[in-house]
Amino acid sequence: MSFLKKLFGNDQKEEVNMAQESLKIGIILGSTRQGRVSPQVGEWVKKLADERGDATYEIVDIAEYELPFLGTTDGTEPGIAAWNEKLASLDGFVFIAQEYNHSISGSLKNALDFARDAWYNKAAGIVSYGSTGGARAAEHLRGILGELKVADVRTHPTLSLFLDFENGQDFKPQDLHHANITAMLDEVNEWSTALKTIRK
Numbered sequence: 001m002s003f004l005k006k007l008f009g010n011d012q013k014e015e016v017n018m019a020q021e022s023l024k025i026g027i028i029l030g031s032t033r034q035g036r037v038s039p040q041v042g043e044w045v046k047k048l049a050d051e052r053g054d055a056t057y058e059i060v061d062i063a064e065y066e067l068p069f070l071g072t073t074d075g076t077e078p079g080i081a082a083w084n085e086k087l088a089s090l091d092g093f094v095f096i097a098q099e100y101n102h103s104i105s106g107s108l109k110n111a112l113d114f115a116r117d118a119w120y121n122k123a124a125g126i127v128s129y130g131s132t133g134g135a136r137a138a139e140h141l142r143g144i145l146g147e148l149k150v151a152d153v154r155t156h157p158t159l160s161l162f163l164d165f166e167n168g169q170d171f172k173p174q175d176l177h178h179a180n181i182t183a184m185l186d187e188v189n190e191w192s193t194a195l196k197t198i199r200k
């Protein structure tokens, strides 16, 4: 029996308690190409997130699911079901989004398209990178998330390929981003907690 239920002994408090149980937040690596830098960015976000101790954070690597291109197979590849199960197990997301031709990567779009209900009524933050901080990719991603009923939070850390990477490859983030990561995670956790109460 939960502490709150023991204390108050009513269902309403139990509901609040359930919503406050440790949130599971997936840090989704949006790129899958060989030589990609997204794992470096994702691990950095995870390290800062883990230091907070307020939720369970995990890296979710699209590449591991070996998703086919949507519609080109009969849809029985185990990775498709595993992808949906992983998303369903999460309460919120942080997208590591990189700019490809002024939008998100094809891999991320394909992975977004491969699930529906598993996205619904959850919150997300976006950490983007590119020559202009990946801002254009992030704005495209916000439009897609709206259709998937994912509530994307306002604070959006933007990393520069020129200022936060050496040779566009070795991730050396400037300290100034820490405050934005903190604010973004605060917002993701608040909204993830709230949205948990309306999911069946």
Ligand SMILES: Cc1cc2nc3c(=O)[nH]c(=O)nc-3n(C[C@H](O)[C@H](O)[C@H](O)COP(=O)(O)O)c2cc1C
Binding pocket: 031, 032, 033, 035, 036, 037, 038, 039, 098, 099, 100, 101, 102, 103, 129, 130, 131, 132, 133, 134, 161, 168
């Ligand atoms: C096909 C392609 C298109 C790109 N287009 C853009 C772009 O429009 N704007 C930009 O800022 N960077 C662009 N870039 C640079 C990427 O943002 C950069 O290579 C970044 O490291 C990609 O993320 P990844 O290493 O995780 O794959 C492009 C890269 C690729 C491979």
